[in-house]
Structure formats: C-alpha cells, structure tokens
Amino acid sequence: MSHIYTKADQIDFTLDEISSMPLPTGLLMVEPTFFSIDYVINPHMEGNIGNVDKAKALTEWETIKKHYESFGLNVHPIAGQPGLPDMVFCANQSFPCLSPSGKKEVLMSIMHSPMRKQEVSFIEDWYQKNAYEVHHLDASQVTDFEGMGDAIWINGKRILFGGYGYRSSLSAYDVIREKFDIPVVAFELVTPKFYHLDTCFCSLNEDSVLIYPPAFKPEGVEIIKKLFKHVIEATEFEAEELFACNATCPDGKNVVIQRGCKEVNKQLSDLGFVVHEVETEEFLKSGGSVFCMKMMVW
Numbered sequence: 001m002s003h004i005y006t007k008a009d010q011i012d013f014t015l016d017e018i019s020s021m022p023l024p025t026g027l028l029m030v031e032p033t034f035f036s037i038d039y040v041i042n043p044h045m046e047g048n049i050g051n052v053d054k055a056k057a058l059t060e061w062e063t064i065k066k067h068y069e070s071f072g073l074n075v076h077p078i079a080g081q082p083g084l085p086d087m088v089f090c091a092n093q094s095f096p097c098l099s100p101s102g103k104k105e106v107l108m109s110i111m112h113s114p115m116r117k118q119e120v121s122f123i124e125d126w127y128q129k130n131a132y133e134v135h136h137l138d139a140s141q142v143t144d145f146e147g148m149g150d151a152i153w154i155n156g157k158r159i160l161f162g163g164y165g166y167r168s169s170l171s172a173y174d175v176i177r178e179k180f181d182i183p184v185v186a187f188e189l190v191t192p193k194f195y196h197l198d199t200c201f202c203s204l205n206e207d208s209v210l211i212y213p214p215a216f217k218p219e220g221v222e223i224i225k226k227l228f229k230h231v232i233e234a235t236e237f238e239a240e241e242l243f244a245c246n247a248t249c250p251d252g253k254n255v256v257i258q259r260g261c262k263e264v265n266k267q268l269s270d271l272g273f274v275v276h277e278v279e280t281e282e283f284l285k286s287g288g289s290v291f292c293m294k295m296m297v298w
Contacts, residue, residue, distance in 0.1 A: 002177045004170075005185045008222040015206050015227055018183070021098060021158040023251060024296035026074035028126060030090045032061045033080040037286050041086075041113045043193050044287030057282035061088070064278050064290060067256050076297070078126055084119050088283070089292040091198060092116070092149040092167075093123040096132065097180050098298045100158075104132045107176065112144040112167040123295075130297075137175060145172035148295060149196035155205050155252050158182055163197025165189040185227075187220040193240055198291045202245045205252040208232070208271055210264065212239035232267045243280070243289035249273065256290050 005011055035057055037048045068075050080087055087093075096106040106127045111117045127134055137145060145151075150168040152161045164170045165188045173184045187197065191214060194200040200215035201224075208230040213221045225231055238244040244264045247257035255268055259277040268275050280289040 002181045003183050004173055004177055005183065005223070006187075007219050008226050011185075011223060011226055013183075015154065015157055015159070018154075018157045018159045019100070020156055021153070022298070023156060024096075024098075024298050026076055026297050027068060027250070028076050028078055028090050028123070028295040028297055029061070029065055029068075029293060030078045030088045030123075031080045032057050032088045034082050034085055035080065035088045035283075035286075036085040038085050039115055041115065042195050042287040044285065048285040051285060052282050054282075060279050060282055061293065064256065064280070064293060067254075067276050067278065068250065068294070071251055071254050073250060076126065078122065081119075081122055084116070084122075086116050086286065087119040087122065089149075089286075089288045090123060090295045091292050092146045092196075093120045094127065094295060095145075095147045095151050095176070096127070096295070096297050097182075099180070104130075104298050105135065105180070106132045107135045107137065107145075107147075107179070109147040110137050110139055110142060110144050112146060135179060137172065142172045142175060143169050145169060146196065149198050149292065151176065152197055152201060152203055154203050155249065157206050160184045161197065161201065161203070162186045163189045163201070166192070166195040185223060187216055187223070189215055190217055191215045195287075196292075198246055199243065199287075200239065200245050202247050202249065202291065204230075204232075204249045204255065204268075204271075204273065208273075210234060210245050210247065210268075212236075212245050215239075230271055232264060232271075234261070234264050238262075238264050241284075243284060246289040246291045248291045248294065250296060258284070258289050
C-alpha cells in the first residue's frame with residue numbers, strides 16, 4: 001500500500017489497518033556548542049541575530065536530554081560544528097527507517113538553505129558508524145527535503161505523514177514511498193511561520209495527534225480528522241509563540257513540550273498523556289523547539 005495520499009476522499013484505510021513498527025529506543029541530539037542566530041531563514045529569526053544566551057541554551061538542552069534519559073531512551077550526543085549554528089536542530093538532516101525485516105536504513109536530506117547543507121555529512125557519519133544502510137536523493141529529481149522536520153512517522157505505525165511547500169518537495173515522498181514501500185499522507189503547508197510539518201503537527205500515538213489547523217489547507221485538516229480519533233487543536237498563541245505542536249511524544253505516553261502551553265497541556269492530560277514542561281526559549285528565537293532538537297533512531 002505504498003501510495004501518496006493528498007485528499008480526504010483518497011483515504012481508503014484506517015490507521016488500525018496499517019502494520020505496526022517498533023518505536024525507536026534511542027535518539028540523536030547535537031550539542032549546542034555553536035548554536036547561534038547568524039542569519040534569517042524563517043520568520044521567527046527576524047530581529048534575533050546575535051541574540052542567543054549560549055549558557056542558557058546549554059542548560060535548556062541538557063534538561064531536555066535528561067528527560068529523554070528518564071524515559072529509558074539512549075541519547076547519542078553528536079558534537080556541534082563551527083559555522084553550522086542550526087545543526088542543533090537535528091530532526092532535519094535525515095530520515096531513518098526500520099524495514100519489516102529489522103534492517104536499519106536512512107535517507108539523507110537535501111537542505112533547502114545553502115547555509116545548512118554542510119550539516120548533513122556530520123549526521124551521516126553517525127549513521128555510517130551505527131550499522132545503517134545510507135541512501136541519498138538524486139538532486140536532479142528532488143530539489144529539497146529536510147528529513148523529519150517534514151517527514152513524521154505516526155507512533156507505532158508504518159505510515160508517514162509528510163509536509164511540503166517550504167523546505168521539502170512533494171517529489172521527495174515519491175522516492176520515500178517507493179524506496180521504503182510505505183504509504184505517505186502528504187500535506188501542503190501554507191503559513192510561513194509553520195514552515196516544517198513538525199511546527200504544526202505532533203504525532204502522539206495511533207489514536208491522537210496535536211495540530212495547528214491554519215498551517216494546513218482545509219483538505220489537510222479533513223484528512224487528519226478522518227484518520228485520528230483524538231485531534232487536539234492548538235491556539236494561535238500556543239502554536240506560534242510557544243511552538244506547542246513542536247512537542248514530542250517518543251513513547252506514546254510522555255509528552256515533552258515548551259513551558260506555558262496551558263490549553264494544549266490540559267487536553268493532553270485529559271487524554272492520559274504525561275506532560276513534561278521544559279524551557280526552550282533560546283531555541284524558539286531561531287524557530288525551533290523540542291521536536292526540532294532530536295532525531296529518534298533505532
């Protein structure tokens with residue numbers, strides 16, 4: 001069933017019918033040694049060049065890392081690199097996949113912004129050293145693809161939700177669909193402040209999802225509501241200012257989210273999720289939060 005779905009009337013399955021996939025047990029985090037705001041490549045960065053408290057950023061990063069470790073996840077730190085201030089957002093440079101036979105594979109990104117292209121090789125090095133089969137896109141066919149910033153697994157299911165329009169091309173999902181033999185539900189993103197799918201869509205478990213509807217075309221919201229039993233909708237303030245939808249739920253139970261998302265957090269708690277509030281203020285200045293700062297791996 002390796003199709004690409006872009007409209008609600010194309011959906012001919014339920015998530016219950018999708019084969020299961022083991023949850024990742026580890027994650028990558030790039031140390032924020034060289035994190036800063038040196039240029040503007042999204043609206044959140046405007047007015048923030050040079051405005052990062054590096055000591056505070058490190059404290060925020062270390063606190064998030066400790067949360068993951070408390071969940072029993074194996075955190076793999078990767079050294080940041082000079083001249084690559086956005087490498088800390090390591091959801092973007094790759095797309096890992098576990099085959100039905102248990103083979104670990106990864107598709108490396110083609111970063112949209114020239115300033116970020118050199119990040120990919122440093123992340124690829126980790127995969128090369130950890131028994132992943134590494135694949136690359138043909139740049140003559142796919143102009144850009146920013147990994148799990150736009151390509152998001154539904155927790156515990158072998159199906160991918162993919163965003164396109166700002167940082168990733170729709171054509172990338174045709175490659176992914178064919179190479180990994182997985183169905184893809186693709187959404188065109190329409191709001192510049194929500195330039196990656198992970199800024200407006202958070203997979204919680206196979207029944208529940210957190211979204212910011214205005215970031216999608218109406219048919220995208222229709223698809224989501226057709227597939228998920230529980231759809232939490234973030235307010236404009238919590239989505240835009242606090243990056244509520246850039247939360248992460250690595251195990252289907254614990255949700256790590258930027259502090260202050262009161263309305264979203266109440267709905268999460270009502271559904272039985274355990275909410276862990278963290279501070280990502282320094283990273284918000286650059287247009288990223290919790291989800292952006294890690295990559296789940298097997």
